Amino acid sequence: MAERHLQEQMESILARLSMPVTVLDREYDDSMKGSLAAQLTDGVLAAYDGNMYLAVPRTNIVLMCAQDHPGAKDVLLLACELVSTLGAAADSHTENSFDVYRRALRGELAGSELEALSHEHQLPDDLKRCVMVFHIVQTDNERAYDLLRDITPMQDKDVLIDMDRHSVVLIKDMTEEDSVEELTQFAQALQETLMGETAHQMTIGIGRSRHTMDELRESYMEARRAIEVGRIFKPEESIYVYSRLILERFLTELPQDISAYYHSLLFNRKNQRLFNEEMLYTIDMFFKKDLNLSDTARQLYIHRNTLVYRLDKVQKQTGLDLRSFEDAVTFKILMELKKVSGERTSRKS
Secondary structure, three states, rough: OOOHHHHHHHHHHHHOOOOOOEEEEEEOHHHHHHHHHHHEEOEEEEEEEEEEEEEOOOOOEEEEEEEOOHHHHHHHHHHHHHHHHHHHHHHHHHHHHHHHHHHHHOOOHHHHHHHHHHHHOOOOOOOEEEEEEEEEOOOOOHHHHHHOOOOOOOOOOOOEOOOOOEEEEEEEEEOOOOHHHHHHHHHHHHHHHHHEEEEEEEEEEEEOEOOOOOHHHHHHHHHHHHHHHHHHHHOOEEEEEHHHHHHHHHHHHHHHHHHHHHHHOOOOOOOOOOOOOHHHHHHHHHHHOOOOHHHHHHHHHOOOHHHHHHHHHHHHHHHHOOOOHHHHHHHHHHOOOHHOOOOOOOOOO
């Protein structure tokens, strides 16, 4: 919408000049190919096939008028200055609008100052939105924003913001009440597009929805926290939803020494041989299959009785029957504590 408005303003201004000036797109207009393209240099007049051309610096715009018109050179130079000034003004407005969002997310703006700037730049204050953080580590010589700018599906009120070299924020309009599942599907589709077009991998954090500009920072911090916590507990995944990491967030709040101690109640030297790699993989799959014996055995390509034998060994040595939901929850929490305890402890119960 902003580009269309800029185009209309540009055409309106150029129509008032003393002679017709045509606006061409250097990238898409067929007339910009071949020998003419080779002659074009930003800001330098070029004559070709009875016309005068001038490429506007730092844009894809090329201005053209008939070469035999008196004062054609002066008119093109004037038109170039007008287009450059108009474009710079539009860019300045866009950058300032993005800067308000950026500073608000970083906590640099709040209260009356944020309200005043939001009003100045006509940013919606009462709108259901959530923040998604896109993080790309290996960007080489590119910024993450440059990789995502043209492939991210955007609704009218969505805003894509360049935060730093590796991070981009999407403030997503939630007025149509996109569910967590829909947001996750959106994130997965964007990951696949990015991988297919650039071969880059991306981690995504999703915060909860908020309504006001002042509250957007909370959603932003949640999205960042989701990535931080998710990487600890679910390193095999790459999309993390803050509202789905309740247990994991709780565990990270526990003091490190407490986490290490309770982890050692189950995982200690006494049980070291029991919890070998094969056993831990079996238990992990049992949990993923919602404590279903038949599904787990099928997934592990083992007989059901073999699985029962392994679970019986755990119950005999630890007292926890993983077929019981309560005991399974206890085991799961104690096992996860290793990820936040910082080190394997040898303390015995």
